[in-house]
Amino acid sequence: MSITTDSIRNVAIAGHGATGKTTLVESILFTAGVIDKPELVENGKTVSDFTDEEISSGFSIHTSLSHLNWNDRKINVLDTPGSTDFVGEVIAAFRAAECTILTVGARAGVQIETIKLWRRLGQRNMPRLVFVNKMDEERAAFESAVADMSSKFDMTFVPVTLPIGEGADFRGIVNLIEMKAYLIGADGKEQVTDIPAEMQAAVDIAHEVLIGAAAEGDEELEMKYLEEETLSLDEVRHGIAAGLKANKLVPVLCGSALRAMGVRTLLDFIANNAPSPQGATETVVDGDGERTVEITQDASFSALVWKTSIDQFSGKLSYIKTMTGVLSHETELYNVREQKKDRVSKLYTTTGKKLDEIGEIVAGDIGVMSKVTTAQTNDTYATHDAPVEYRPLQLPQPVHSVAFEATNRKDEDKLAQMIGRAAEEDKTFVVRYNPQTKETVASGMGELHLNMILDRIKETQKIEISTRIPKVAYRETITKGADAEYTHKKQSGGHGQYGRVVIKIKPLERGQQYSFENMIKGMAVSKGYIPGIEKGLHEAMEAGVLAGYPVVDVGTELMDGKEHPVDSSEMAFKLAARGALREAMGKAGPVLLEPVMNLNVFIEDEYLGDVLGDLSGRRGRVLGQEPLGGGIIEIRAQVPQAELLRYSIDLRSITSGTGGFELEFDHYSPISGKIADDVIAAAKAAEHEE
Ligand SMILES: Nc1nc2c(ncn2[C@@H]2O[C@H](COP(=O)(O)OP(=O)(O)OP(=O)(O)O)[C@@H](O)[C@H]2O)c(=O)[nH]1
Numbered sequence: 001m002s003i004t005t006d007s008i009r010n011v012a013i014a015g016h017g018a019t020g021k022t023t024l025v026e027s028i029l030f031t032a033g034v035i036d037k038p039e040l041v042e043n044g045k046t047v048s049d050f051t052d053e054e055i056s057s058g059f060s061i062h063t064s065l066s067h068l069n070w071n072d073r074k075i076n077v078l079d080t081p082g083s084t085d086f087v088g089e090v091i092a093a094f095r096a097a098e099c100t101i102l103t104v105g106a107r108a109g110v111q112i113e114t115i116k117l118w119r120r121l122g123q124r125n126m127p128r129l130v131f132v133n134k135m136d137e138e139r140a141a142f143e144s145a146v147a148d149m150s151s152k153f154d155m156t157f158v159p160v161t162l163p164i165g166e167g168a169d170f171r172g173i174v175n176l177i178e179m180k181a182y183l184i185g186a187d188g189k190e191q192v193t194d195i196p197a198e199m200q201a202a203v204d205i206a207h208e209v210l211i212g213a214a215a216e217g218d219e220e221l222e223m224k225y226l227e228e229e230t231l232s233l234d235e236v237r238h239g240i241a242a243g244l245k246a247n248k249l250v251p252v253l254c255g256s257a258l259r260a261m262g263v264r265t266l267l268d269f270i271a272n273n274a275p276s277p278q279g280a281t282e283t284v285v286d287g288d289g290e291r292t293v294e295i296t297q298d299a300s301f302s303a304l305v306w307k308t309s310i311d312q313f314s315g316k317l318s319y320i321k322t323m324t325g326v327l328s329h330e331t332e333l334y335n336v337r338e339q340k341k342d343r344v345s346k347l348y349t350t351t352g353k354k355l356d357e358i359g360e361i362v363a364g365d366i367g368v369m370s371k372v373t374t375a376q377t378n379d380t381y382a383t384h385d386a387p388v389e390y391r392p393l394q395l396p397q398p399v400h401s402v403a404f405e406a407t408n409r410k411d412e413d414k415l416a417q418m419i420g421r422a423a424e425e426d427k428t429f430v431v432r433y434n435p436q437t438k439e440t441v442a443s444g445m446g447e448l449h450l451n452m453i454l455d456r457i458k459e460t461q462k463i464e465i466s467t468r469i470p471k472v473a474y475r476e477t478i479t480k481g482a483d484a485e486y487t488h489k490k491q492s493g494g495h496g497q498y499g500r501v502v503i504k505i506k507p508l509e510r511g512q513q514y515s516f517e518n519m520i521k522g523m524a525v526s527k528g529y530i531p532g533i534e535k536g537l538h539e540a541m542e543a544g545v546l547a548g549y550p551v552v553d554v555g556t557e558l559m560d561g562k563e564h565p566v567d568s569s570e571m572a573f574k575l576a577a578r579g580a581l582r583e584a585m586g587k588a589g590p591v592l593l594e595p596v597m598n599l600n601v602f603i604e605d606e607y608l609g610d611v612l613g614d615l616s617g618r619r620g621r622v623l624g625q626e627p628l629g630g631g632i633i634e635i636r637a638q639v640p641q642a643e644l645l646r647y648s649i650d651l652r653s654i655t656s657g658t659g660g661f662e663l664e665f666d667h668y669s670p671i672s673g674k675i676a677d678d679v680i681a682a683a684k685a686a687e688h689e690e
């Protein structure tokens, strides 16, 4: 089959953890004949959970890509992880897809991640359909699941299938578009049969609702429906597709991923009704602004790398989506960020870890390039004469950090190399050296996220890594102005040292850091020594006076000084300036500053009291709280960073694992009393140890 842009369907499967996404991919691939037998997640043999850590943990950690043909369509399915710790992978999948299948448990209904994902999909205006899964489970209830969604989300939910039986009695589904029933046949796959007589009345009502919703999807159809009170099959399909694409309605299907039931209808629906990438708009960065580009084959080549994985056997795999034109072996590859030409070696499509070589990736299609050295996630490739740059993935800020180091010195290089590789694969994993605290700090989306990466390195490389809670980067400043004079003098024998400076210091506004002005009139100090003085002031500020943290927001003025014709030197003036600054600081009411974060917490309303109480214990200032619908509340607060070092672990335990939060640095704020005393004492103790 030759692939054209309009024959492609890119779907991400997202949903709360353990709602059956990976199992659904398994039964989709089985139903489409890609695999002979669906495997259980627990057995570690599914197509999409193929990495060692996924096999051992039993849940998805990475987004995986599989593809299949159905009704002359090429369908790319992206299985995403449900845990928020791996939300970066979900965001990557959303960037590559035009439509999302949201899985919801038939018994559990809407869960906290369903709500958070719903918000994310809303921000992207992404068309979505719901697959109510696990219809075979005890106490599965399709109608209640739909009612739950309707009450929590402000959208029209339109059932496209109805279950035949529920729980232990679940036998199949009715497709309300085609008006056909499906039961499982002898080969384990679904077979068409007649609609059970006892369901006919309910099916007729649901069919009418569906036609009404289809009519609302398209204005012309609406007119026709008002006049004729019915629509043809093609019109129903068209109306539902239009409504889905424009986000006017959310189709709801149901089934059992485990039993491969409802999957044929799901595939039919994606093939016939889900939007193709043809004409979908993509955002391009254009100077300081943005503009949109339409996905089409009829333009010169451009593509976005939306995911990178580094495979033990195949090396670097760059997951790419061609936005315009065609990517083939002949395509001139130009990395827009690096402004460098590169070469395509091999192109693949994938079924989980299995790579199938292909000749080209047309606009709208997703595939993999191997061994393209310049490629990094978020890179755009285009042609040299028409470089564009696609908007990078919009990833959340890290919320959890640990300081780490190789326990044995000899492993340091290996560790650094492996950390670099992990950061290349995962843009939500950020590693920085903090010169103030002299620690290397890894930050990510949660404790699980960081443990997963560090444990993998420990195991595969046999490296011991020690971790600890990172130190807070405090700072020091002054609360009032002060003067000081200081003479550095060593004139006993040989070449002496002499320099004298008189300075004034004053508090600057928060964030202004530092200023220096030379106020000396006349020739008290030669011009040549001024840079040395400034350097000395700077060094003293870097070294701090209270607890060894850098001093900020202090303005310095050099008022006067004195030099010696023989013994003065730049070094002598530098030391004099250092001494003067230390002395002035002592008189200027020095205080410690601590970083304060903006914190947004998302919780179910039943935990509101506990979470607020906990925040006040963390010296938090609540700025507001807002119900987001669906029983979810967002709390906005400002909290000192020192109180949040374990928040991802603590919030989890307060909210039984359901709460989540976003974190961002906001400002530095003074601390005093016992809190400051403790920080100073800890700094002194650490200095002793060294
Ligand atoms: N009874 C029943 N169990 C199911 C069904 N679908 C999945 N499961 C089971 O639910 C568990 C979780 O399934 P997964 O497919 O791993 O769920 P997931 O959504 O991929 O989970 P994460 O990757 O952690 O987000 C497994 O034990 C599955 O066998 C279903 O339709 N019926």
Ligand SMILES: [Mg+2]
Pocket (backbone or CB within 6 Å): 021, 022, 023, 049, 059, 060, 079, 080, 081, 082
């Ligand atoms: Mg999974």
